Amino acid sequence: KRQQMMRKKESESKRNPIGSDGLKAGRFCGFISSSSRFTRLFEMKSNWIKPTLTVAAALSLVTNLSAQRHGPAAATEQAKQLIPHPELEATLFASEPMLVNPANMDIDAEGRVWVTEGVNYRLFKPWGKIKPKGDRIRILEDTDGDGKADVAKTFYQGNDVNAALGICVLGTKVIVSCSPKILLFTDENGDDKADGPPKVLFNGIGGVDHDHGAHAFIFGPDGKLYFNIGNDGRRLKTPDGKNFIVDKAGNEVDGRGKPYRQGLVFRCNLDGSEVETLGFNFRNNYEVTIDSFGTIWQSDNDDDGNRGVRINYVMEFGNYGYTDEFTGRGWRTKRTNQEANIPSRHWHQNDPGVVPNLIQTGQGSPTGIAIYEGNLLPAIFQGQMMHCDPGPRVVRAYPVKRSGAGYTGEVVNMLQSKDPWYRPSDVCTAPDGSVFVADWHDGHVGGHHMTDHKLGQMTGRIYRLTPKGKSKVYKIAQNRTASTMLTSPNMAERYVAWQQLYKVGAKAEGTLLNLWKSDNQRIRARALHLLARIKGAEKKYINIALADKNPDIRITAIRIARERGLDVIPFVKKMADDKDAGVRRACAIALRHNESPDAPALWAKLAQQHDGKDRWYLEALGIALDKQQDKFFGAWLEAVGSDWDTPAGRDIVWRSRSSKTSDLLVKILLNKKTKDEEKPRYIRALDFQSGPEKDTALIKLIGAGS
Helix, strand or coil: CHHHHHHHHHHHHHHCCCCCCHHHHHHHHHHHHCCHHHHHHHHHCHHHCCCCCCHHHHHHHHHHHHHCCCCHHHHHHHHCCEEECCCEEEEEEEECCCCCCEEEEEECCCCCEEEEECCCCCCCCCCCCCCCCCEEEEEEECCCCCCCCCEEEEEEEEHHHCCCCEEEEECCEEEEEECCEEEEEECCCCCCCCCCCCEEEEECCCCCCCCCCEEEEEECCCCCEEEEECCCCCCCECCCCCCECECCCCCECCCECCCCECEEEEEECCCCCCCEEEEEEECECCCEEECCCCCEEEEEECCCCCCCEEEEECCCCEECCCCCCCCCCCCCCCCCCCCCCHHHHCCCCCCCCCCCCCEEEECCCCCCEEEECCCCCCHHHCCEEEEEECCCCEEEEECEEEECCEEEECCEEEEEECCCCCCEEEEEECCCCCEEEEECCCCCCCCCCCCCCCHHHCCCEEEEEEECCCCCCCCCCCCCCHHHHHCCCCHHHHHHHHHHHHHHHHHHHHHHHHHHCCCCHHHHHHHHHHHCCCCCCHHHHHHHHHCCCCHHHHHHHHHHHHHCCCCCHHHHHHHCCCCCHHHHHHHHHHCCCCCCCCHHHHHHHHHCCCCCCCHHHHHHHHHHCCCCHHHHHHHHHHHHHHHHCCHHHHHHHHHCCCCCHHHHHHHHHHCCCCCHHHHHHHHHHHCCCCCHHHHHHHHHHHHCCC
């Protein structure tokens, strides 16, 4: 219709040239200005259009150019619209037809880029199954080191990896996350083809053909695997799909509120055994990452449109507040002391037992995340999170700083684009320290929709970030050793090194001690993880680390002791008075489910050091109370005696759930010194109490006429 209108206007212009009649010229110009798409494309390609070209012909040409959004030439042109951080430079590494719709990405120890494609995305939509043989896992390689992929291979193709949301390449193993299963492929002969059908590690995960299902795995510095599932995934079952996994805390991994709800974060051994549930009550925690100290980070998406996207430091075993912990009700349900603004209300941030958010980034559709632990990129990115959000079309870094027992953070944009189809889906670090960004590249994101669902026109891009003005050569070092590979910024390289050094045990001690002497604290932490696994030397190296001047190293040592199953009580005794709140936070979490007769007094000692301001520290104390509320809380009451009613003491009461808590909450409410604006906080805390003691306390409150 628009072309017909243009032809009619062109015919009229022959009788009445544009500009000779002010009214007609104004109408015509108004029509052109109303088409911003036409104007942008016309200006971009104006050097191709001769001045004598008619408007209709120009529009026809622009329409044809618009239809050619796909292909290497189009990708090269669109890559010119990338907007990297001022200290970075972005280049196109690969595009269609080498790959399309990259859903997730990893980079192996040789610097090759592995991608899961999402062509068969949303089989229930009108376009159905676009590839009958199933989606592909692609390997992209730059063989001549010019920074551009020149070889593309298909590692595997099948309907069991349709739009797989996770891939993790570890030596000869490839872990693919595709609800309802976690699949383990192998390539023992090195031919870049899967050896055969995959082994199933886990099954029964919800979120089939859905973004809120199973997500990517990552190898941790402790030799374990970390992964997460969104709130439609909810559960984890045995490989045959018949039984729920029972985690190390003795709980079935199921989102029915006993005790877990919604999205979940896990840790397990390489073979899938000894599953630990590290956090729960997320919405769509799309991907998890972990740094060399063992600190866990991830993003989470809000109920779309509520400007509540968040970045979390995942304090182990915490509740993250997407729904009411007890009732499972959503954030829209009115409650006492609810938060004033929707982004905070969305995550129940005022409720006792909810770990605080690190950063809230507004609206978005968060996807891939990684920690940059290289030194090639500028200092502002070193040691920090890198994160993709295809909603606002940006890759960001979140530089964090320690603050009490938690962190503060800021937002720094790494890569944006003027291309409206730019949709970053994942970010990874290569062995040389450069950073790769996968671009789903589509006119839409989320909402079970995609624009390019015609097979021959589908797009997908991979970009590479390097320091501005530096060489773009992409070469992987040769003659590498386990020592040099353990210092790599690339997780797949570190995996290879970790396995070799762990295997030889004490024979690697000298090599690891040299790394322990490094000025780089993250390399020291990696060495410590392995030194503390040398048989017979575990306690020796943990104690050395506990005396270190760097608090992150001390925290790492406590985490190692807990993970190794050592008696943590002697270590907590040594560190309970540490001046660093983060170290004491780690001590508190180490006491969770610890039945030593010394544990209650140690918890009380840690609780007495709460300053009444640090919510991170308070929640760590609360996590430690699990299953031992009366023992631990009772020890604190005995220690503080009648001096419990202080700002810090009220915090401890507010967070606790012991048999004595309800009565103390009522005493706070009836205390004349308690301000009216403070009372809703303590009234809400009563919602988390139970038992006859609560009933008695409520009768007392009602009887007082409060």
